[in-house]
Amino acid sequence: MSKVKSHKVIGFRSTRLAIIFFLFILLLSMQFGPYNQFQLANISTLLIAVLSITLLTGASGQISLGQGAIMAVGGYSAALLVTRLEISMWLAFVLAIFISALFGLFLGLAAARLSGPYLAGTTLVMALAIPSIAIRFDSFFSGDIGFSVDYGYPPDWLTNLLGEISIEEWSLYVALPFAALSLFAVLNLSNTRSGRTWRAVRDNEVAASLAGINIARTKVIVFVCSSALAGLAGAIYGFRGLVAPSVYPTDLSLLLLTAAVIGGLRSIGGAIFGTFVIVFLPDVIEKITKFLELPETISIYLPALMIGLLLLITVILNPRGSAGALEHIRHRHKH
Amino acid sequence: MLKVSNLVTEFASIKALNDISFQAKPGRITTVIGANGAGKSTLLRTISGLERPTSGSITWFDEELTDKSVEAIVRSGVAQVPEGHAVISQLSVAENIELGGLFRKRQARGDLEIATKDVYELFPILFERRREPAGSLSGGERQMLAISRALVARPKLLLLDEPSLGLAPLISAQIISIVDELCKSTGLTVLLVEQNANTALAVADHGILLALGKVVADLPAKELIADSALRAAYLGY
């Protein structure tokens, strides 16, 4: 009885949070010019990818450095479907989720046997190898050039409703609903029975298996869910203009991991915060370097330096990320 | 003299050692007995620095050991032979012995050679098998090797954690009698932890009975052997 009740409460809470996020970004976009609206669209897209890491690493303790490669799987699936089969973008996105999930299933079956550094290294090799497939089979994947794809035009009913919609606004309207839905899904997942199962596996595999949890199956399921999200993110990310190997470099995988870590690997609020940081930090730094008139060699590398330092400082000072730090402060105030 | 005063060691706020105080006389064997979970191993591990005490103090003659690192404690002449015949099975017998004296290599190379010769004389079987990996030894030989590794450091205080665990009675008696002779001939102080009380108390000067992290009896060994009521209450035999 009480169990059913708690599920309902959780469902309500995650719905509320997803809606708050949706409205918050929307309100924010109304204050912003086109450039920042486009950045908000980026945030919405990348948030989905960061959530896929929070799900994987935060909930199960597994680390993947190849999330960008899975994004490429999603991006290429959607691009191929749209250009070769000429289906609608929306349908292509949904199919990309399933294809990536399937890919995640294979990856998970392989990865279930791996742990810690083995998995990290293997996914890193994957992050490098997957884009090279596009070049290897270039007649099918059109090599370095890739596919030019975009979000198309907003439907008439929306322009009738909202008036003129700029490209930047439209890209936000495409990405944001998916982001809110992903947020809702991840919030629900991590609060249900399966979420608790995952955390048990993360904290102590032996104890979890003694409690009757099938470790291998749990790991595979986590991979499938995480890959589905990453694939969706990759599809939306690619449809900003181009699906090509250069859109999904290894650095993207590392950037996403950074966002998840600095926000706090266990916290979904942290994932949102971390995504804001990785998207807006380069802009902020650029403003500072322009203001200080720093030479170009510094301004190019400063964002990377700051992001690397943030990652290190987070891990050393508070491995639970900024969400953990907030919690700590709140905790102290209570007592 | 080893002096332990009001020692408390906690694991996740459960007191594994709860206000333990006793002394061990130099040049003698002091035997600590107690049932499983009484805190015997924790006591040895706290003395050797592997576990940090919450409060209390440990002194060896005038030296304060309480907050020192494991390495520093070994270097002040306290060697522990941990539970379960702890040798490094991938290394050869000779390498295991060499490891024990490695930290003295620079200051006392000559004495180290003598110490190594001494342990091989004490346990000739180890000399015969010195090139073989320690993992190929029998249980008794492993225990001999673990003790040898501790002895080449020329300790003044030897902490032995259940040396007879898993060994045939005859072999464990042999090992304990070798330790006893060593005590008498070199003035080594021994703190011996055993579940199997009879052999261990027979060679001891003093016996300490632990139960649930507390000292319930601290008596001359002979009296502890004789007190069957006490043993029945705490050890069940």
Place this chain on the structure above:
Amino acid sequence: MNSFLTAFFAGTSQGAIYALVSLGLVLVWRGAGVVNFAQMGQAMFTTYIASQLIQNEYSYWSAFVIALISGALLGALVDLGIMRPLSSRKNSLLLNSQSMRTTIPVIASLGILGVLKALAGIFWAGEERGFPAPVPTTGLRLGNTDLAITGFDLFVIGVVFLTLVLTTIFFTRTGMGLAMRASALNPEVTRLSGIRVGSVRTLSWAISGTASSLAGLLVTPKTNLSPNTLDLLLIVGFTAAVVGGLTSLAGSVLGGFILGYVIAFVNVYSAPENVFLAILIFLLLALFLRPQGILGSKEVRRV
């Protein structure tokens, strides 16, 4: 036949470099339980230091030696400044979780990699630069026939061979080497033998830093130098280490040479763009067919 020899010699000299990288990774994994993804970032940084010195008219050899020393220092610094404080945070909630204990150092090493790359970019600009070789990089000739090997290839093979011999002597014949092996196998017994395991661990980082720094000096005359040049080397080195079982020093060296031949033969008989795919397939094969490594015995741990 000729292309076979080309692949064979290229494989041997590249494999020698991979062996160094793989050895460096395994040293730190055994000694400190960390797979150091920043390793080749450290090597890239010290190679830039050498390059800077050579530009300032220092001789090749003094730059070479200084780069190796800075490799050792940088390795030790990573341990003392980052990894040791991390492992001493035992009361941290996140580190109480089993899987997080291995994950957090991996993340830290990625942070170090990012910082080193950015710093190299800031100090030395981002564009590729060449790096000199101490001996000619042109093909050797025997009488009238071109040999498929250069003088530099021979130099690489010679230097790596010497390094491996010295490393073997260090590990099997010296007390410090024994202490390092012992603390990798059983830290508790080693500490109880009076050995400062923390210092031994720092030494593993330093030796690993030196080995990878050497790899950087040996590979850049062929690949040129940029902040990202050595990324591929890390991937190959990791695969080689896994092929060798990740805990065996000899296995890691053997794995390095195997990878050298695999890549060289793919390059010669197939196409360079297949190399990444070949590495991935080879890695997966190694993980699933022989997770204990080529030299490992059957009972060894899970991956």
